[in-house]
Amino acid sequence: MxxxxxxxxxxxxxxxxxxxxxxxxxxxxxxxxxxxxxxxxxxxxxxxxxxxxxxxxxxxxxxxxxxxxxxxxxxxxxxxxxxxxxxxxxxxxxxxxxxxxxxxxxxxxxxxxxxxxxxxxxxxxxxxxxxxxxxxxxxxxxxxxxxxxxxxxxxxxxxxxxxxxxxxxxxxxxxxxxxxxxxxxxxxxxxxxxxxxxxxxxxxxxxxxxxxxxxxxxxxxxxxxxxxDLDLEAEDSMSLDRRPVLKKNERDDRIEVAVIRHPHLSNFTDFDALEKEEDVALRYVGHPEALGSPDVVILPGSKNTVEDWLHWVRMGMAGAIQDRARQGGHIVGICGGYQMMGMELKDPLQVESRHGQVKGMELFPLHTTFLPEKRTVRVRGVLTNWGEEVWQSLRQEKVEGYEIHMGITEPISGGKSGGPLFRVAADGENPRGEGWISRDGRRWGTYLHGVFDNDGFRRAWLNQLRREKGWAPLQPSRSHAARxxxxxxxxxxxxxxxxxxxxxxxxxxxxxxxxx
CATH class of the missing domain: 3.40.50.300 (P-loop containing nucleotide triphosphate hydrolases)
Incomplete structure (x- = not known):
């Protein structure tokens, strides 16, 4: 028995x-x-x-x-x-x-x-x-x-x-x-x-x-x-309320990362490995006045992308992030956050909300259409050749992660400002372009949850940010899996x-x- x-x-x-x-x-x-x-x-x-x-x-x-x-x-x-x-x-x-x-x-x-x-x-x-x-x-x-x-x-x-x-x-x-x-x-x-x-x-x-x-x-x-400091992810976003607030003098020698805390935030564990890096100061931001001027703004996943995006438009957070992009800040989108960075969000069948179509952040020449069928799959791949020379050290860097989304994101005809970030495939699939990166490498998005769990990608990307700030690169720390x-x-x-x-x-x- x-x-x-x-x-x-x-x-x-x-x-x-x-x-x-x-x-x-x-x-x-x-x-x-x-x-x-x-x-x-x-x-x-x-x-x-x-x-x-x-x-x-x-x-x-x-x-x-x-x-x-x-x-x-x-x-x-x-x-x-x-x-x-x-x-x-x-x-x-x-x-x-x-x-x-x-x-x-x-x-x-x-x-x-x-x-x-x-x-x-x-x-x-x-x-x-x-x-x-x-x-x-x-x-x-x-x-x-x-x-x-x-x-x-x-x-x-x-x-x-x-x-x-x-x-x-x-x-x-x-x-x-x-x-x-x-x-x-x-x-x-x-x-x-x-x-x-x-x-x-x-x-x-x-x-x-x-x-x-x-x-x-x-x-x-x-x-x-x-x-x-258990170092294992939490399941409930209430745990974010108990994280210590970072003080300004604690961020001076680290890369400051601001993760936007959506009302319907999902899979915030995507950033646990990033948060553990010694040269990263990561905080969650729920109000535009708290955004400041971080080195990186991350738009994470959302269970209701359209409603969360419209919430940020009303609150002024959308404008604050666009201003940060114009000032040269790095903007990253994961899943729903990646969808928000495109030109349009279309929901003709009202899969996620009652809104049929809304304007996005307009950082990528992409549009997303929500469909009833959810894609849940694990994929593996490599970084593509898009992005300028600052991404040279990441060329052909291997990545793996998982997709959970109900939207299809496609380039708008004639859009030329960038290209696919990764080339990935699930078991039994042919390799395909995935995600998007601007030519200057400062804006990128992907459907891959867990992308920062990839040790080589995470450290290479952080070292690019360090070089930009005039800092020497760091050697990889203990792997996420070993941790x-x-x-x-x-x-x-x-x-x-x-x-x-x-x-x-x-x-x-x-x-x-x-x-x-």
Whole structure:
């Protein structure tokens, strides 16, 4: 019988995804085949599997922690909010349809067989399944149709670890309240409590832990200190609010990069590798007056490109970026941001918004037409020969990344100011031009998410910016992949030190049951 353990939380953002990744890596280190599972995820940060399907970013990261390729079975249902109280529902990695909350509640009745099939396929690949819940298991208005918390635990008779975040305060009320609101058979599945993000002297909490155990009858299996600089990407853009604000004197000897924080920002993890470079000062900007005069402005991906672009036009951010381009600043667009940099955004079928056609930033001689079919694919390629001599060191630099978009971007007839940035292909495809770069190399855009994860490209591009500023180039630092592996191991070591892992194995052995 397959073993499983489920991570649920007293609320959102208590650390479920990170602790699930930690358990995945610990079990892998101990020689077990492990797979993550989250039946339903809601996130704008998504991950493309090797076969070109879309799942929640957290499950992709957890799969990496397990040392296995991500599959749609790890997250069969993904909800991507689009604005206007609607969300795109992705089923087994492909868009199903847009729904409002009421329609989705009815839809959950139909997807249970899909979740079961996905879980059973994972069982064929792993010795242990690490299952993640979502939000709180005691949202009373949602319990009758939820498909991600206790309904999963009851179906699988899985032991559950309940995680609470002590950093925000109110931990004892959150834990006790959650247990009180569970049904008796659900409460019986709670095998232990994890107290996460602790700061301070552990001895000061001993009496509180004793009280909690006596009050609930559940053991506290870990008091996990806050782990700074984890170096693993977050799934929720709320995490951007907790990043330290850069001060002016911290940027004088670094390349200043301003990432525009769209209202429907997606895949902001595209910039994690860039942010870790020692000569980069990266900040997120949500107001035009905060833009300043950065060396580089990056327009990232968006789940609603047209609405986000019109928001920036109304706010004055569009004009501020155009001014920065005229002043010689470097402007970069990724996916939706790349679409914004063209001449026009056309949505005749109202795929993304009610606007049929809007003017873009007019930095590239391109227009984008939105179509119902989403392209999700992993690609590899090389840099083309466009751009002037400042890009010479990047010629034929290899890149890889993934595309997630519903638009087709094409050159406007007669447009000659630049050309394709990359020449790429997915498995089974012929190489094609992708993205765009101006002749002076100061403006470029691409559909490739993860382009900055390419170590050679990232460092060569930054060194071009350094030369422009009269600075000597730097040697490549530790690779992004090596940094991630080190981060997984650091996280696992941290959790091992502060969680009763022997008791966790006892729970796995004692609570194994059928998955009927």
């Amino acid at each position: 397959k073993k499983k353990i489920m991570i649920q939380g007293t609320g959102s953002d208590v650390g479920k995804s990170v602790l699930a990744a930690a358990l995945c890596r610990i079990l892998k280190q101990d020689g077990l085949r492990v797979a993550p599972f989250k039946s339903q995820n809601m996130a704008l940060n998504s991950y493309v599997t090797p076969d070109g399907r879309e799942i929640g970013r957290a499950q992709g990261v957890q799969a990496e922690a397990c040392g296995m390729a991500a599959t749609v079975d790890m997250n069969p249902i993904l909800i991507k909010p689009t604005g206007s109280m609607r969300s795109q529902i992705v089923v087994r990695g492909k868009p199903h349809m847009d729904m409002d909350a009421s329609s989705y509640r009815d839809f959950t009745r139909k997807v249970w067989p899909i979740l079961q099939e996905s879980y059973h396929r994972l069982e064929q690949q792993a010795d242990v399944i690490v299952i993640e819940g979502a939000g709180s298991p005691v949202e009373i208005n949602l319990k009758d149709r939820e498909i991600v918390n206790m309904r999963i635990a009851r179906w699988l008779q899985s032991p559950v670890l309940l995680v609470g975040d002590i950093d925000r305060g109110g931990l004892f009320a959150q834990v006790v309240g959650t247990l009180e609101l569970l049904e008796p058979e659900e409460r019986d599945l709670i095998a232990g409590i994890l107290i996460n993000k602790f700061r301070g002297d552990p001895s000061l909490l001993h009496s509180g832990i004793r009280w909690l155990e006596e009050r609930t009858g559940k053991p506290v299996l870990g008091l996990i200190p806050f782990l700074p 991630r592996e080190a981060a997984f191991d650091r996280l696992a070591d941290h959790v091992r030190r502060h969680v009763d892992i022997p008791r966790l194995y006892q729970i796995l052995d004692e609570k194994t049951s059928h998955t009927g």
